[in-house]
Amino acid sequence: MPNPEILVEKGFAIAALAVSLVLAGCISVQGGLNATAPGLGEVNIAVNESAGLPDNLSLPENLTIPLNTSDLGRRVVPQNATVCVFGAPDGLNENYFGSITVLNENVQLKTRFLDEDSRYTDYFDCVVIVIRDDEVGKYLPLSHRTAIAKQVSRGAGLLVFGSGATHAPDDKSVLGWDAGFKDILPVRADAPGNKDPQLLGSTTMSGTLYATGDDPAFNGGELTRQFDGLKITFVLPVNDGQLVAWVRQSTEPSPTSPVYPAIVRTCQLTRPCVYYFAFDALTGAPGLAVNTVQFLASESLGKYAVLRALPSGG
Numbered sequence: 001m002p003n004p005e006i007l008v009e010k011g012f013a014i015a016a017l018a019v020s021l022v023l024a025g026c027i028s029v030q031g032g033l034n035a036t037a038p039g040l041g042e043v044n045i046a047v048n049e050s051a052g053l054p055d056n057l058s059l060p061e062n063l064t065i066p067l068n069t070s071d072l073g074r075r076v077v078p079q080n081a082t083v084c085v086f087g088a089p090d091g092l093n094e095n096y097f098g099s100i101t102v103l104n105e106n107v108q109l110k111t112r113f114l115d116e117d118s119r120y121t122d123y124f125d126c127v128v129i130v131i132r133d134d135e136v137g138k139y140l141p142l143s144h145r146t147a148i149a150k151q152v153s154r155g156a157g158l159l160v161f162g163s164g165a166t167h168a169p170d171d172k173s174v175l176g177w178d179a180g181f182k183d184i185l186p187v188r189a190d191a192p193g194n195k196d197p198q199l200l201g202s203t204t205m206s207g208t209l210y211a212t213g214d215d216p217a218f219n220g221g222e223l224t225r226q227f228d229g230l231k232i233t234f235v236l237p238v239n240d241g242q243l244v245a246w247v248r249q250s251t252e253p254s255p256t257s258p259v260y261p262a263i264v265r266t267c268q269l270t271r272p273c274v275y276y277f278a279f280d281a282l283t284g285a286p287g288l289a290v291n292t293v294q295f296l297a298s299e300s301l302g303k304y305a306v307l308r309a310l311p312s313g314g
Contacts, residue, residue: 077105081301082112082125083293086140087132087164089113091282097293102301109297116141116169123147126156127300128293133162133233133280140165145180152184155303157272157296159289160185161280162233166199175199186241186266187276189233200234207249209262209285215244216295217263217275217288230284235276237264247278263288272299 083097089111097109114122115136120143123129129148131137140148145165152158165181166189168174176190176199189199207230211223232247244263260278267273273296281289 077102081127083128084126085130086114087137120147128157128296131160131164133164137164139169158274186264187235202233205249211245217292219291233278
């Protein structure tokens with residue numbers, strides 16, 4: 001006889017998947033779905049087979065799940081969500097990233113500060129993970145890398161600044177992001193093929209930041225910004241990284257002024273976007289940092305809520 005708890009878990013999984021697919025627009029819904037999320041009537045999902053389910057668990061040929069979304073936000077959206085910051089808390093506080101609206105519900109973003117003494121499990125309720133470019137954020141332990149990669153695969157957003165996580169305090173051979181983040185981050189900080197691995201380096205400069213187009217990081221704001229005395233880390237875009245913004249050294253740009261990637265992102269269907277800033281935006285451009293965190297949190301709490309709800313073990 002099948003374990004009743006297993007049957008209940010599978011039932012919840014089917015219902016949760018239905019909600020996820022409706023939100024993502026992957027299945028049709030009677031009555032349609034608009035921005036205000038009114039009542040939708042019924043969701044019809046064609047079930048052709050019950051592969052992987054217990055033999056004596058039968059499903060109707062056409063499974064109909066009543067789904068009233070008039071209060072869907074209140075049911076599935078939390079009042080508070082956690083933004084985990086690995087790095088020094090300088091200039092930040094618990095409510096630094098403000099609040100967002102998901103499915104017409106207000107969500108307060110609460111900041112949790114982490115360091116190398118934090119636990120693996122401290123990441124498992126993070127909707128966004130931020131890694132700073134400071135003396136704390138630069139040294140990310142191997143176990144933390146594993147925890148972060150796991151949480152990103154479950155739908156958390158990731159934002160890395162400058163040289164954050166380019167070293168590991170428990171493994172001096174780590175240099176760059178190949179350890180844990182090789183297939184996640186849209187950039188690399190070392191030159192491939194070098195006999196002796198080394199980072200591409202960084203420099204402090206004054207210049208101009210140019211956006212390639214409107215992006216959630218800019219949130220409709222100015223696409224060209226002057227900066228002074230900003231540390232820029234040199235990187236190479238990889239993993240289909242999309243260039244969101246670049247910097248030109250010198251406040252009086254000329255065709256010969258050096259140009260470097262400033263903001264690069266990569267987006268996949270199964271998880272929120274991953275952003276990389278070549279500078280610590282929390283000190284150099286806090287508005288861009290807040291915009292990006294709020295965007296990633298909205299994605300995580302909306303499209304990818306089901307992924308985050310899956311068990312974190314295994």
